[in-house]
Amino acid sequence: MGTAPETLLDIRNLSVDFRTARGRVKALRDITFPVSKGRIMGIVGESGSGKSTVLWSILGLLAGNAEVMGGEILFQDDDMLRMGPTAMRATRGEDISVVFQDPMTSQIPVLNYARQMFDILYRRRNMTKAEKRKAAVEMMRKVGIPDPESRIDQYPHHFSGGMRQRAGIAMALLTGPKLLLADEPTTALDVTMEAQIINLLRELQSDLEATIVLVSHNLGLIAELCDDVVVMYAGEVVEVGTVHEIFHNAQHPYTRALLECDPARISDVSRKLPVIPGDIPDLTKPQQGCIFASRCQRRMPECRTVEPPKAMRASGGYANCHLLEGPLRDPDWPPPLDVLTVRSGESSVAEKREPDGTPLLEVEDLNVRFRTVGPVKAKMRGIEDPFVDAVLDVSIKVRPGETVGLVGESGSGKTTLGRTVLNLQHAEGGTVRFEGQEIRNMPEARFKPLRRDMAMMFQDPIGSLSPRKSVRALITEPLQVHGVKGVDLDAEAERLADMVRLPKPFLTRYPHELSGGQARRVGVARALALNPKLIIADEPTAGLDVSVQGEVLNLMADLQAEHGLGYLIITHNLPVVRHISDRIAIMYLGRIVEEGRASEIFSKPLHPYTQALVEGVPQPDPDKRLTHVAVKGEVPSLLNRPKGCDFATRCPYAQDRCRAEKPGHETRADGHSHACFFPLH
Structure with a gap:
């Protein structure tokens, strides 16, 4: 038997309140889970479930109206909640780094990226300014920013939303941290760059033996990247397990509902997408029983008043649900994952008007x-x-x-x-x-x-x-x-x-x-x-x-x-x-390279770039992880647009003609158009 992995970060019974005009919001209640060294932990849950609050608690970056009511956050056996300001500053950035959800508000608009990245390396007194610039340029290149030698001197407003996020990831990785906290790191990224960032994070974990805590709404990203998963709802942890346990054998009704709502799992585009009825409860009010009871399709009267028991897994994970343990246990729960447990509304979308022939x-x-x-x-x-x-x-x-x-x-x-x-x-x-x-x-x-x-x-x-x-x-x-x-x-x-x-x-x-x-x-x-x-x-x-x-x-x-x-x-x-x-x-790169009916774009893409986009979508199944990056190389700079096809520098099928001539648009009889000399179908 292998030895148990070493715990780098251990969160125990963490409770956080926010003082507001509406009363105390009990944002986190008894949050407990370990993060093993050298593994990637994903935290998933609906917006407002407290995922980001967990990250800010680790770094001591909670808002001024926040109050830690109890618990411990042990990082290398040091309690972050009781760490002094000097020790906390020494830990931030060096040992623990963070990628923020909104790059525009987390980056300084009046400083260019060179200055911001120099400031991150201020403790590196043995590095010259030229060496710091070289390190910053290389990191920007690694996350896929074109022309990093010149773009490092630009400001956040010069970058698109996705490129600002790439720059934020580059800044977080610059010091080679032991623990990387990532709050929705790929929200603004397209699928090709998302695949590259996934590979980049994997390389970081492998090369530096780094540990990553990742917060995301994207179930495909969680399945693609994570080893372990924590599912949160309304300030509580409702289920913990390995990524295979969560995606193949989810136990808690909320986890199953999240999985069944994911559009990537639903092949029938003719019906409405399933949703979870109801809203997250008001956390200013006292909560009794199971926190998910008001929205659960399997709830029983006792669920509203009795605290749910913890059903343990052999791996050390658990799920909090009456259906799994105790006198209310249901032997038929959980059913197969393809049985919807959430409200799907009508079986199909409302009857749609046929689009008028006159363009709007x-x-x-x-x-x-x-x-x-x-x-x-x-x-x-x-x-x-x-x-x-x-x-x-x-x-x-x-x-x-x-x-x-x-x-x-x-x-x-x-x-x-x-x-x-x-x-x-x-x-x-x-x-x-x-x-x-x-x-x-x-x-x-x-x-x-x-x-x-x-x-x-x-x-x-x-x-x-x-x-x-x-x-x-x-x-x-x-x-x-x-x-x-x-x-x-x-x-x-x-x-x-x-x-x-x-x-x-x-x-x-x-x-x-x-x-x-x-x-x-x-x-x-x-x-x-x-x-x-x-x-x-x-x-x-x-x-x-x-x-x-x-x-x-x-x-x-x-x-x-x-x-x-x-x-x-x-x-x-x-x-x-x-x-x-x-x-x-x-x-x-500013041009439309393919256009057609949605079904044809996904089933028979004509342009190699379209094919790469379709094949690069992370799937909500850890057994279907991408084994390669769909598109390699960097997006050409608009300052130096390729002479021929814009995609020729990255296209695996490019020929000499592609590099010399710019393809025009060709429209087929069915209306499917493309700009490629050698279409795939």
Whole structure:
């Protein structure tokens, strides 16, 4: 028999309260689990379950209104909760490092990345400035940032959301920590970069014998990367086990519900996604019995009043449930995982209107350019063309009642395209027509009336919300801006909150009091407030747990069926886009390289890049882990766009013609188009 793994981090009976105007929020209650050295521990659960609070407790980074009520956090036998400020500062960054969920708020906007990474290495007094810069550049290259030698001197606002997250991961890995805490580290990343980050974290674990604690909503990422899993719900640990135990033999009804809500597990795209009914309980109120009882489909009267027993596993894991131990034990529980234990609503989505033949939105040959240097510097340096094409010759249509998914790697120009359609970004050339009217670069005074019919869900859920306004004010702000008369704003706020499953007590909160998933729901409610005809949704489900993803997607499908809405969905999440989209457009380096019906994109991709995206999706099954990175190499720089096909530098099928000529778009009889000299089918 092998020896038991050494415990590097041991959390014992950790309880944390937050003092608020509504009373004490008991955010964590008796949290207990060990983290073994050299293993990756995943923490999964719905938004607001306390996952991130566990991480901040470890590092002593809890908010000022937090109070640790009891417990221990032992790191190498030292209790982090009783560590002095000097010892804590010496531990942070060196022995324990962290990747934050929101890179825009965790990175300093007025300092370039070189300065921020130098500051991380301030204890390395034996390293020269040149050596520190070299180490920083190499780490940025390792996480897939193109042109790191020049981009290290740029600022966070120069990077896309995904590249900011890559930079955050690079900064966290710079010191070679013994313990890496990662809070949703791949939320903003596309699947190809996600696969590279997964391999990077595996290499870190192997080369440095590092230990990782990973918080994520992405069950595929947890299955792909983790050795052990902790399932949390409403401030409690409900199940602990190895990754195979959790994904193949989940015991707790909540764990099973999470797994069954994952779009990646559901092959039938014709029906609504399953959701978990009800809401997370109000943690300001005393809790009795099983914390999940109010939402559990298998609950018994005793579940609401009697504390559930702990059913132990041979591996040392456990699950807290009456169905597993004690006098209420059910010999038929748990059933096979393909039996739904959560509410799936109607068996199919609401009957959808056939998309009208007349496009609601029509974009043709759109070109968006950004200046790289000012005119004076360009003249001094002899730069004849100081611009980069972020969007190049893009054509796309969205008809009423149609959902078009726009998929591509971070930095490919998807968000820029969406912002240009909404007149938030100047376009250099091409046409943008909405209901037949040309709107490209339209003056704001003329464009404002059209904004009632066009809405956007922004990528950054917290940064897009005013920190000075309550959730109630934020949700109803569009109604006030456009002067909607005869509406009860309070009633409307409650209706919209119900629509996105945001508990009514949250209406009095402010953005900084929300988790990432809760802030996302506020953004969805704002976008839906005016019942627009066209919604451009930039990562609408990023940061949301799988159950709420299903709720949002079902809601969007219902609204589309009822009102004939057109959606342009910008996302990295391929399982989501497969369920909601009629057509999918694949974007790479500012150009659309393939477009077709969603079913064909997934079953018969024509472009090698599309194939790599489809094959690179992490599956919620630890037995189906990716054995290789679907796409290797770095995304070419827009400053040095390849002469031929943009994907030729990374394509495993590239030939000499691909490197010399830029392929045009070819459309087949079924409407499936591609930009490839040698299509796969």
